[in-house]
Amino acid sequence: MEHYFDPKVExxxxxxxxxxQNERLVRxxxxxxxxxxxxxxxxxxxxxxxxxxxGIDDLHLLPTLSKDDLRDQYPYGLMAAPxxxxxxxxxxxxxxxxxxVAFYTQHDVDLWEECCARALxxxxxxxxxxxxxxxxxxxxxxxxxxxxxxxxxxSLTLPxxxxxTDRQLQFMTDLGTTILCCTPSYAAYLSESVxxxxxxxxxxxxxxIFGAEAWTEEMRRDIEKxxxxxxxxxxxxxxxxxxxxxxxxxxxxxMHVNEDHFIVETINPKTGEPVPHGQKGELVFTxxxxxxxxLIRYRTKDIGILYDEPCSCGRTHVRMSKPMGRxxxxxxxxxxxxxxxxxxxxxxxxxxxxxxxxIVTRTGSSDRIEVQVEMTPEMFSDSLSEVAGRExxxxxxxxxxxxxYCVVKLVAPKSIxxxxxxxxxxxxxxxxxxxSADPASTDPAAN
Numbered sequence: 001m002e003h004y005f006d007p008k009v010e011x012x013x014x015x016x017x018x019x020x021q022n023e024r025l026v027r028x029x030x031x032x033x034x035x036x037x038x039x040x041x042x043x044x045x046x047x048x049x050x051x052x053x054x055g056i057d058d059l060h061l062l063p064t065l066s067k068d069d070l071r072d073q074y075p076y077g078l079m080a081a082p083x084x085x086x087x088x089x090x091x092x093x094x095x096x097x098x099x100x101v102a103f104y105t106q107h108d109v110d111l112w113e114e115c116c117a118r119a120l121x122x123x124x125x126x127x128x129x130x131x132x133x134x135x136x137x138x139x140x141x142x143x144x145x146x147x148x149x150x151x152x153x154x155s156l157t158l159p160x161x162x163x164x165t166d167r168q169l170q171f172m173t174d175l176g177t178t179i180l181c182c183t184p185s186y187a188a189y190l191s192e193s194v195x196x197x198x199x200x201x202x203x204x205x206x207x208x209i210f211g212a213e214a215w216t217e218e219m220r221r222d223i224e225k226x227x228x229x230x231x232x233x234x235x236x237x238x239x240x241x242x243x244x245x246x247x248x249x250x251x252x253x254x255m256h257v258n259e260d261h262f263i264v265e266t267i268n269p270k271t272g273e274p275v276p277h278g279q280k281g282e283l284v285f286t287x288x289x290x291x292x293x294x295l296i297r298y299r300t301k302d303i304g305i306l307y308d309e310p311c312s313c314g315r316t317h318v319r320m321s322k323p324m325g326r327x328x329x330x331x332x333x334x335x336x337x338x339x340x341x342x343x344x345x346x347x348x349x350x351x352x353x354x355x356x357x358x359i360v361t362r363t364g365s366s367d368r369i370e371v372q373v374e375m376t377p378e379m380f381s382d383s384l385s386e387v388a389g390r391e392x393x394x395x396x397x398x399x400x401x402x403x404x405y406c407v408v409k410l411v412a413p414k415s416i417x418x419x420x421x422x423x424x425x426x427x428x429x430x431x432x433x434x435x436s437a438d439p440a441s442t443d444p445a446a447n
Contacts, residue, residue, distance in 0.1 A: 067301075115241070181210075305324075
């Protein structure tokens with residue numbers, strides 16, 4: 001563990017971190033300019049050459065990249081190393097368009113696994129722990145990243161992948177798993193299963209590292225109570241490397257960005273102008289040590305806040321908040337910005353489990369947002385009038401949070417499909433109604 005909490009790196013002075021970033025950024029810009037024609041063209045269009053970049057103060061001069069750029073250059077257009085030097089690829093799901101494929105040299109894999117090892121160590125993991133990795137393996141980065149980080153620590157690693165909950169629980173109890181790695185929605189499902197089967201006294205979990213989807217503080221507390229653990233957040237994305245770009249420490253007051261490998265900025269998502277630390281903006285990352293697929297000023301569309309105040313854990317690297325939503329996942333309903341995390345906060349504060357679905361439809365020019373929420377078994381025994389009262393209470397709470405009317409439908413326990421990977425929270429059907437007639441609306445939300 002001591003090797004992966006290195007005070008010389010994670011507790012370095014601001015001056016030392018800036019010096020590392022300046023040197024590595026200059027080298028990376030030159031590498032990309034000389035080896036990636038697409039990026040050279042974008043720099044040339046702005047009249048920027050490598051010799052204009054002397055450090056992070058010049059970062060704003062460089063063009064940004066988006067997922068559209070990565071899709072346009074699929075598969076090899078953004079590679080900065082020969083294919084013969086690459087040992088692995090990972091890929092996004094491609095559910096919203098052409099896949100994004102990221103390439104790795106062995107050096108890239110080693111650094112990525114070191115970042116994941118830091119995250120595990122920050123959660124208290126050592127070589128004496130049993131780490132159960134329930135993220136998906138294969139092209140998805142989650143399983144491979146935490147698996148490699150666990151190996152770096154020397155922990156016993158259970159490469160479970162996602163799904164097959166019966167087997168997950170068997171190995172968890174039989175082998176004495178102490179660290180759980182999965183999506184927060186699957187952790188909530190495992191917690192539910194553990195308690196339903198009376199296994200809580202048989203598990204030895206002490207911590208969980210959960211990422212790959214947004215989750216609220218209310219959901220964190222629910223998981224911690226259900227599994228008897230401390231739940232840690234981890235952040236990453238395929239385009240930059242995978243999990244381990246940033247991770248939470250014991251203070252649980254933001255995630256430390258591995259600034260010796262990544263530069264993070266926040267910008268106004270509409271104008272692209274820099275946003276100062278402490279204010280909400282779109283997270284933008286630059287890879288300064290990656291060889292095969294180094295992205296400079298990559299716009300993540302994740303909305304967050306950066307903090308540079310000292311952390312009680314002693315680490316000095318800048319912290320980022322939990323992503324507050326994605327600018328592309330944000331729903332615009334009746335002109336109002338709605339993030340699923342806002343709805344989840346209301347539901348959990350009102351005592352409902354983290355099993356819900358948001359369905360958005362459109363009739364003519366009128367949007368309708370329906371929130372389906374599972375009742376607990378105790379609530380399910382309520383009378384119809386009591387259920388109606390609960391729905392009315394949630395309607396009021398959601399309107400207070402969002403400023404718009406939502407239809408609320410309380411449904412039976414376990415009637416919403418459980419997720420063994422990333423949860424599907426939002427179903428936006430409005431594209432199905434674009435060409436529909438425009439009858440007079442009877443939707444109460446229109447009133």
